[in-house]
Amino acid sequence: MVEHSYTTYFAEIYDDVMKNVPYQYWSRYLKDLLKYYKHQPESVLELASGTSNMTFKLIELQFINRITALDLSSAMLAKAAEKLETKIKNSQDFNYFFTEENEMSYQLEQGKRQLSINFKALNMTDFSFENKFDLVVSFFDSLNYLTDIDQLKNCFESAADSLTKDGLFIFDMNSIGRIKTIEEKSFVIEGDSYECFWEDLVKSKENLWQVKLKICPDNDQLPCFEETHSERGYKIETILRLLKNSGFKTVDVYNAFSFAKGKNNSDRLYFAAAKNEGRLQNNQGKLKKIYYGAKNRIDYFLVSLKYLF
């Protein structure tokens, strides 16, 4: 059954609902992973980019000159494009022009830097691009939305096909352990112009977590909207097998925001995968790992403080 999620109304309030998500910290972790693997990508493909909260962090990386942000929901992409246009208008840094009419495609100039940003309404189970990317990323457990194992396999195959020879595929996922043990609960998020009734349901045997949302605008004249989000948890071994079968020769799995090995009962996992067999190993070293591990712990502590007060 196809369930609709990320409809126009949810896209409108998504950033408000997610206002406590530490995107800044996620971006610091990504930067550390890139440094760790000595990777300076010029082109990036972001899968399930949503309203582009992480795309904006990618834009800050000066060595990137081409970003494609892909999402199934046109409503989420429209919101992302609206945010980008506002940012460009209010920023002294960028000059911009549209490249093609009716395409969500932007060419920006920032000093000597030329940057193109393209939003694409596509399914992450089936995409291909003529120009390959040095980095493919996905954040915020978006790949768990692929609740059928064949969808995950197709996504990995498309990602492998979209990467340059030495490129990296970095993504996060909720672990199977987390999905199975999420506490079933309901609560209400009170926004300025809406109420969002949130209900968590867990089908532990199916490794499935569902969130039922009912969003009611404060305006009595407007109807409430309902949508269901479904995420499936997969064992690390399954994900590794699918990645390997899709052409990734080497994969590192981390307990998120650390450089410690990820486990099936870690909360969130980060995967770094490469088609070039030596690509990940060449840059590893125990001391380097300890340094980045410690740095991320301190970052995490500082970020937690920010959310406490």
Ligand SMILES: C[S@@+](CC[C@H](N)C(=O)[O-])C[C@H]1O[C@@H](n2cnc3c(N)ncnc32)[C@H](O)[C@@H]1O
């Ligand atoms: C939890 S949101 C994360 C959005 C964004 N990555 C962020 O960090 O805010 C999940 C996103 O996955 C997208 N999505 C779900 N299934 C998808 C699919 N099959 N193909 C592409 N995008 C999909 C949704 O539209 C939504 O924008």
